[in-house]
Amino acid sequence: MAKPILMDFFAVWCGPCKLQTPELEKLKEMMGDAVEIKKIDVDDNLDLAQKYGIMVVPTLVIEKDGEIKERLEGVTPADTLARMLEPLTE
Secondary structure, three states, X not given: OOOOEEEEEEOOOOHHHHHHHHHHHXXXXXXXXXXXXXXXXXXXXXXXXXXXXXXXXXXXXXXXXXXXXXXXXXXXXXXXXXXXXXXXXX
């Protein structure tokens, strides 16, 4: 089974997006390589933003085996993300 992917849809000009970055760094420390984290700048990747229907940044999308498992808008703490992702790593 593939590991879960967390996609962080952000924009360089977005204040809350800057707050999400340290939370993703904490998550990486907590979960290591069990989760793939992808940062996606919506201004540089309009096609992906449209595909996932991104209207607000930051938006986090958790995907496993090509299926969206969670979608979160706004800043989400690392511990909350870890609780959502852990069952997907088993």
